[in-house]
Amino acid sequence: MKVRLVWAVGVLALLPLIGAAQPTSKLSSNSIKRTADGHPDLSGIWQFAIDLPPVALKKEVNGKVALNTLDQSARQPVRETISGALPFTATPSYKPEFQEKVKDLLDHESKTDEVFYCGKPGVPRIGPPRKIVQLPNEIIFFYEDISGDPYRIIPTDGRAHRKSPNPSYYGDSVARWEGDTLVIDVTGFVDSSWFGEEGYFHSDAMHVIERLWRSGENLAYQVTVEDPKVLTAPWTEPPRIIKPSNDPLEESPRCVETDGNKLTNLDHHGQR
Amino acid sequence: MTKRITLTGTLTQVDWINPHIKVAMEVKSEAGKVENWGFESNPPAWFRRVGVSRADLAKAIGQTVKVEGVRAKDGSLYGYLQKIILPDGTSLELVSPNAAAEVGK
Numbered sequence: 459m460k461v462r463l464v465w466a467v468g469v470l471a472l473l474p475l476i477g478a479a480q481p482t483s484k485l486s487s488n489s490i491k492r493t494a495d496g497h498p499d500l501s502g503i504w505q506f507a508i509d510l511p512p513v514a515l516k517k518e519v520n521g522k523v524a525l526n527t528l529d530q531s532a533r534q535p536v537r538e539t540i541s542g543a544l545p546f547t548a549t550p551s552y553k554p555e556f557q558e559k560v561k562d563l564l565d566h567e568s569k570t571d572e573v574f575y576c577g578k579p580g581v582p583r584i585g586p587p588r589k590i591v592q593l594p595n596e597i598i599f600f601y602e603d604i605s606g607d608p609y610r611i612i613p614t615d616g617r618a619h620r621k622s623p624n625p626s627y628y629g630d631s632v633a634r635w636e637g638d639t640l641v642i643d644v645t646g647f648v649d650s651s652w653f654g655e656e657g658y659f660h661s662d663a664m665h666v667i668e669r670l671w672r673s674g675e676n677l678a679y680q681v682t683v684e685d686p687k688v689l690t691a692p693w694t695e696p697p698r699i700i701k702p703s704n705d706p707l708e709e710s711p712r713c714v715e716t717d718g719n720k721l722t723n724l725d726h727h728g729q730r
Numbered sequence: 731m732t733k734r735i736t737l738t739g740t741l742t743q744v745d746w747i748n749p750h751i752k753v754a755m756e757v758k759s760e761a762g763k764v765e766n767w768g769f770e771s772n773p774p775a776w777f778r779r780v781g782v783s784r785a786d787l788a789k790a791i792g793q794t795v796k797v798e799g800v801r802a803k804d805g806s807l808y809g810y811l812q813k814i815i816l817p818d819g820t821s822l823e824l825v826s827p828n829a830a831a832e833v834g835k
Contacts, residue, residue, distance in 0.1 A: 510779070517823075712748065713747065
């Protein structure tokens with residue numbers, strides 16, 4: 459209890475400083491929807507942000523042709539600076555002794571990537587949530603993923619991380635508000651997941667910071683990955699902009715990967 | 731690089747599973763032998779978001795369909811479904827997004 463109190467007091471003391479240092483989106487802060495406690499309301503259903511094949515469906519019925527395309531903008535990083543975002547780089551910086559390993563994992567991803575075989579992507583690879591339920595002392599994230607439909611219940615009441623949580627793919631999360639930005643601190647990861655599709659492995663020391671804020675009617679999402687065992691510096695990814703969605707969540711069908719033995723090359727795409 | 735094939739046969743099964751939907755069909759070979767072919771295609775989440783459900787395909791189980799796909803390189807009776815023409819003539823095809831311009835012409 460004492461530790462929690464000290465942590466909470468420390469955070470409260472730092473808040474004005476952190477807020478002053480953050481390029482938060484004050485210009486639009488008056489227009490965004492807020493909860494009763496004054497924080498931006500992040501609740502809602504958000505656009506699907508899992509990687510899907512970049513093809514369209516051409517449907518022809520009685521000679522009438524329609525083309526149904528996907529909006530995968532929630533999956534794409536925003537390359538330009540957006541209000542509220544931290545400075546970012548396109549790729550992480552691995553220590554020299556690990557750079558060859560990253561390339562090797564990427565080159566052999568159909569054999570080395572757990573996600574290829576229905577494994578959990580974990581945080582942060584799963585990306586932004588599909589649905590957010592924001593309550594006074596916790597915020598709940600729901601996801602739809604090929605591996606299943608995980609959820610995260612994230613305290614926002616100032617508590618510290620659990621002591622010695624069992625390693626997991628989605629980690630141990632606690633969150634706080636820095637101005638109008640929800641900052642989620644995540645630790646306690648397994649060391650077998652990747653934090654990006656490009657062979658971005660990590661150690662058990664990975665520490666992830668997710669930032670979510672309102673960008674007009676949209677949700678902005680940005681991740682920083684720290685892993686002093688394998689990275690030369692923390693990596694802040696390009697932010698993403700996620701649009702609101704009317705598409706309700708649906709249970710993801712079971713995942714059974716059966717064609718791994720049919721692959722004649724080692725990358726994920728173009729294997730047939 | 732890849733071998734595109736076209737088969738006509740009886741649709742026998744539609745599995746709406748991740749990471750790829752799967753369909754099975756019986757195809758009579760030139761020698762008259764019935765072969766059991768399997769095809770996978772895009773993930774269920776993709777089909778859902780382009781407006782296709784399992785029922786759209788499953789309603790053709792037991793009926794004749796025409797499938798175009800890319801055959802597995804190991805030569806097995808397996809492939810990646812690119813196009814299916816259902817008994818009522820409805821055609822569903824995976825195409826490049828750039829095809830939008832062509833459709834609009």
